[in-house]
Amino acid sequence: MSATRIITPDTYDEDGFPIEMGLMDTRLGVIEPGLRCKTCGQRVKDCPGHFGHIELAMPVIHVGFAKTIYAILKSTCRGCGKLLLDEKELERLRKLYKKAVERGENTSYFVKEVVKLANKVSHCPHCGREKLPIEYDKPTTYREAGHKMTPSEIREWLEKVSEEVGDDLLLLDINPEVARPEWMVLTVLPVPPVTTRPSITLETGERSEDDLTHKLVDIIRINQRLQENRDAGAPQLIVEDLWELLQYHVTTYFDNQTSGIPPARHRSGRALKTLAQRLKGKEGRFRSNLSGKRVNFSARTVISPDPNISINEVGVPIDVAKELTVPIRVTPYNIEEMKEMVRRGPNPKPPAGVVYIPGVNYIIRPDGRRIKVTEENAENVAERLEVGSVVERQLQDGDIVLFNRQPSLHRMSMMAHKVRVLPYKTFRLNLAVCPPYNADFDGDEMNMHVLQTEEARAEAEILMKVQEHILSPRFGGAIIGAIHDHISGCFLLTYKNKEFSKDDAIRMLAAAGYMGEVKDKMTGKEIFSKILPEGINLEYKAKACIGCPTCVKEKCEYDAYVIIKDGQLVSGVIDEKSIGAFKGEIIEYITRRYGNSAARDFIDRVTKLGIAAIMVIGFTTGIDDEDIPEEAVLQINEQLEKAKKKIQDLIKAYEEGELEQIPGRSLEETLEMEIMRVTGRARDQTGEIASKHLGMDNSAVIMARSGARGSMLNLSQMAGCVGQQAVRGERIHRGYRNRTLPHFKKGDLGAEAKGFVSSSYKKGLSPTEYFFHSMGGREGLVDTAVRTSRSGYMQRRLVNALENVKLEEDGSVRATTGEVIQFVYGEDGIDPMRSIRGKAVDVDMIIKEVENE
Amino acid sequence: MKIDILKHELVPHHEILSEEEVEKLLKTYNIKKEQLPRIRIDDPVAKAINAKEGDVIKIIRKSPTAGISVAYRVVSKEII
Numbered sequence: 001m002s003a004t005r006i007i008t009p010d011t012y013d014e015d016g017f018p019i020e021m022g023l024m025d026t027r028l029g030v031i032e033p034g035l036r037c038k039t040c041g042q043r044v045k046d047c048p049g050h051f052g053h054i055e056l057a058m059p060v061i062h063v064g065f066a067k068t069i070y071a072i073l074k075s076t077c078r079g080c081g082k083l084l085l086d087e088k089e090l091e092r093l094r095k096l097y098k099k100a101v102e103r104g105e106n107t108s109y110f111v112k113e114v115v116k117l118a119n120k121v122s123h124c125p126h127c128g129r130e131k132l133p134i135e136y137d138k139p140t141t142y143r144e145a146g147h148k149m150t151p152s153e154i155r156e157w158l159e160k161v162s163e164e165v166g167d168d169l170l171l172l173d174i175n176p177e178v179a180r181p182e183w184m185v186l187t188v189l190p191v192p193p194v195t196t197r198p199s200i201t202l203e204t205g206e207r208s209e210d211d212l213t214h215k216l217v218d219i220i221r222i223n224q225r226l227q228e229n230r231d232a233g234a235p236q237l238i239v240e241d242l243w244e245l246l247q248y249h250v251t252t253y254f255d256n257q258t259s260g261i262p263p264a265r266h267r268s269g270r271a272l273k274t275l276a277q278r279l280k281g282k283e284g285r286f287r288s289n290l291s292g293k294r295v296n297f298s299a300r301t302v303i304s305p306d307p308n309i310s311i312n313e314v315g316v317p318i319d320v321a322k323e324l325t326v327p328i329r330v331t332p333y334n335i336e337e338m339k340e341m342v343r344r345g346p347n348p349k350p351p352a353g354v355v356y357i358p359g360v361n362y363i364i365r366p367d368g369r370r371i372k373v374t375e376e377n378a379e380n381v382a383e384r385l386e387v388g389s390v391v392e393r394q395l396q397d398g399d400i401v402l403f404n405r406q407p408s409l410h411r412m413s414m415m416a417h418k419v420r421v422l423p424y425k426t427f428r429l430n431l432a433v434c435p436p437y438n439a440d441f442d443g444d445e446m447n448m449h450v451l452q453t454e455e456a457r458a459e460a461e462i463l464m465k466v467q468e469h470i471l472s473p474r475f476g477g478a479i480i481g482a483i484h485d486h487i488s489g490c491f492l493l494t495y496k497n498k499e500f501s502k503d504d505a506i507r508m509l510a511a512a513g514y515m516g517e518v519k520d521k522m523t524g525k526e527i528f529s530k531i532l533p534e535g536i537n538l539e540y541k542a543k544a545c546i547g548c549p550t551c552v553k554e555k556c557e558y559d560a561y562v563i564i565k566d567g568q569l570v571s572g573v574i575d576e577k578s579i580g581a582f583k584g585e586i587i588e589y590i591t592r593r594y595g596n597s598a599a600r601d602f603i604d605r606v607t608k609l610g611i612a613a614i615m616v617i618g619f620t621t622g623i624d625d626e627d628i629p630e631e632a633v634l635q636i637n638e639q640l641e642k643a644k645k646k647i648q649d650l651i652k653a654y655e656e657g658e659l660e661q662i663p664g665r666s667l668e669e670t671l672e673m674e675i676m677r678v679t680g681r682a683r684d685q686t687g688e689i690a691s692k693h694l695g696m697d698n699s700a701v702i703m704a705r706s707g708a709r710g711s712m713l714n715l716s717q718m719a720g721c722v723g724q725q726a727v728r729g730e731r732i733h734r735g736y737r738n739r740t741l742p743h744f745k746k747g748d749l750g751a752e753a754k755g756f757v758s759s760s761y762k763k764g765l766s767p768t769e770y771f772f773h774s775m776g777g778r779e780g781l782v783d784t785a786v787r788t789s790r791s792g793y794m795q796r797r798l799v800n801a802l803e804n805v806k807l808e809e810d811g812s813v814r815a816t817t818g819e820v821i822q823f824v825y826g827e828d829g830i831d832p833m834r835s836i837r838g839k840a841v842d843v844d845m846i847i848k849e850v851e852n853e
Numbered sequence: 854m855k856i857d858i859l860k861h862e863l864v865p866h867h868e869i870l871s872e873e874e875v876e877k878l879l880k881t882y883n884i885k886k887e888q889l890p891r892i893r894i895d896d897p898v899a900k901a902i903n904a905k906e907g908d909v910i911k912i913i914r915k916s917p918t919a920g921i922s923v924a925y926r927v928v929s930k931e932i933i
Contacts, residue, residue: 812882819888820925828919838918 003027003050009220049193057227061140065184075118079129081160084118086125138260158182306428314417315428325392345378358394402449405437412436416464435581467600473833481581489610490574491706493524511612538564543577576707621699626719643682683723687716722757725776865914892926
């Protein structure tokens with residue numbers, strides 16, 4: 001098995017040639033071009049590499065098996081090497097084991113059982129020898145009754161075990177046909193081929209060896225010294241020290257993160273990456289190279305918005321389009337077209353008025369030869385193009401690609417788009433698809449993958465296109481929809497039914513792609529109705545609805561009751577609830593009633609209409625949106641004073657012992673709760689006062705009320721007062737002894753001393769307020785950081801647990817082994833994506849539809 | 854005092870299937886008995902209805918999604 005024994009720790013001689021019987025011996029394979037492997041006679045490309053070996057002067061424990069060795073030592077007799085179980089017990093376990101094997105079950109838990117039973121025994125049932133307690137010191141030390149055992153002793157013991165225990169080794173999870181316990185103590189160490197640990201030659205000509213090679217050098221050096229010392233008859237102490245050192249090096253060679261010993265380090269102080277580190281974890285061989293792979297035909301760049309392309313499209317920069325290709329097979333039907341395309345070469349000059357036409361980068365001849373098309377050979381290659389070749393054509397408009405933004409948390413993180421080749425250097429995407437990708441344009445980058453086979457393209461187009469994902473499988477509602485200005489625009493257009501001149505109406509409707517007649521004067525609701533599908537009927541409460549006890553429907557003073565009758569918006573204002581992502585009632589209904597294409601068309605139009613409307617009407621927001629009149633400021637101050645007074649009263653009552661205790665709470669907790677209630681109320685009241693002076697003529701209010709951006713709470717914090725700051729749900733109380741900051745008296749329980757911010761963001765915070773606000777803000781940041789990492793790990797475990805569960809054709813949910821997990825999917829057999837917010841049928845909607853007919 | 858657990862509100866209805874019913878069930882799902890979910894023979898309800906190893910128990914429970922849902926489990930001795 002071994003190609004050679006390795007005895008010298010040196011790698012190369014002065015001429016840079018591998019030393020024989022060194023770690024780079026050419027019998028272990030070759031990594032330099034030109035050299036031939038001495039074992040197989042092949043060159044770099046073909047030689048797979050061959051193992052060598054180091055003969056260890058003294059045996060050492062293999063860390064990977066340390067626990068198994070411990071289990072065997074604990075459950076066998078040192079004297080006779082047999083299992084410390086009587087025949088009856090053994091027979092019972094053998095039977096159970098046989099049964100488990102027949103059923104194909106996991107048998108590894110038998111070890112635990114054997115160890116447990118052997119632990120109860122005080123004398124060997126076979127030879128009567130007393131069983132001494134075995135201790136295990138991580139990582140590789142074993143003690144028998146406090147006396148340290150050498151690896152040699154352990155090996156002898158294990159040899160006895162493998163002879164005596166025989167087939168019962170199966171109970172210890174060892175198959176005696178292929179493995180023997182004493183092999184867990186190493187006397188020979190395999191040396192992996194050089195191909196597994198290639199050295200790198202730096203530009204300076206200096207050689208830099210792999211971490212594994214470094215580790216092997218250490219092992220050989222110590223091994224040599226140990227041998228010399230032992231042969232020279234050195235004192236026992238020195239030999240033992242060297243032996244332990246050899247154990248350390250062999251242990252770290254296998255796993256450099258073994259607990260209990262310091263990791264071996266490079267000269268620079270960096271911990272060495274040894275065998276276990278190559279495999280383990282996110283950057284290890286499994287997760288990084290086997291479960292995940294780098295791919296070709298992909299591109300990554302910054303994203304930016306383009307409201308003029310459809311949600312189904314993605315804008316691809318010309319530079320990217322020229323690099324990525326689609327393979328086209330040459331047939332008798334397209335050979336002329338293909339010849340023409342090849343003739344253009346890789347860098348075609350587009351005709352006047354066109355920005356881009358696709359060229360060809362490579363062709364693959366029927367014999368499999370790949371030819372790069374250059375400007376020089378294009379003509380030639382085109383002439384000789386034959387049926388059966390494959391032309392690798394550059395991207396063109398309409399190609400199907402996959403588009404992805406990390407983290408890919410749900411299936412909408414990777415959707416199929418149609419290519420639109422555009423100038424400049426960013427990927428362009430429609431704003432309505434930002435929510436499913438969770439994308440914004442503050443520097444986000446996204447990946448694009450070009451599909452290479454017809455099957456993949458068909459599958460992507462049918463299953464993965466954006467329009468197929470308008471409804472979310474999470475709750476059966478729309479997940480793609482209008483955002484920000486689209487909502488503000490549609491809100492302004494339809495609110496209070498403004499009238500628009502023919503000019504303005506045409507401008508807006510043309511933007512939305514409407515081709516029909518336009519009346520002289522049109523109301524906003526009429527204009528919006530033009531993009532609704534014909535004959536659509538809907539009735540629901542808008543976001544603006546404040547939830548009056550009795551709904552007056554179309555007579556709502558806030559215009560919050562939406563009625564769409566026969567394709568006409570009769571009453572109600574269009575806001576987030578109608579067209580927004582995650583909420584859009586109209587989008588949801590159109591998708592279900594008229595199909596994905598109609599919904600895609602509606603989203604494309606409504607976003608354009610919204611933008612056109614907001615441009616015609618005009619919209620701006622600034623700090624003066626939070627201006628409130630003098631008297632309101634006075635009112636707010638008055639409220640704040642009142643609240644502070646109330647808190648003082650509470651504190652006084654507490655100090656005098658007159659505070660009434662809430663059941664189940666201490667007096668202090670009662671006080672804190674009461675104060676928190678007062679501060680909360682104070683913020684709400686100031687907010688109310690502020691919003692009384694901020695009407696629907698205020699842009700910030702329009703955004704908050706329509707659901708475009710921001711909330712009324714944000715506004716009241718800007719105009720009124722920021723409110724109580726909290727850490728862990730309590731008023732801020734930590735800092736100095738008995739006080740939060742040195743600005744306050746010790747033991748002060750008042751509002752200001754415990755983090756109540758009475759200023760507004762606009763007015764500005766005082767230094768102490770600013771400090772408390774930072775404390776609350778810090779907690780928020782830490783929480784999000786902790787939450788993302790924790791939920792990420794939870795998701796990983798969930799995915800790993802459920803990855804082999806699938807839905808069968810008969811509606812049952814099964815594991816890949818065929819075991820039934822659910823007899824009917826979700827117990828009701830409903831696909832949530834095709835459900836109506838989780839329900840199979842919407843009875844109310846059906847009744848309404850029947851009524852309308 | 855001994856409580857009849859079968860009458861408890863949180864214990865769904867369990868019943869042992871007849872042999873013909875078992876056969877029909879296995880046929881509809883095209884599975885072997887081992888592929889059914891299991892219930893331990895020392896499960897309190899299994900003991901209460903006197904189930905034997907290899908019996909198939911039909912469980913009818915309330916479901917938040919479907920109203921009523923039916924599941925089947927095979928009685929098994931193993932600890933797993």
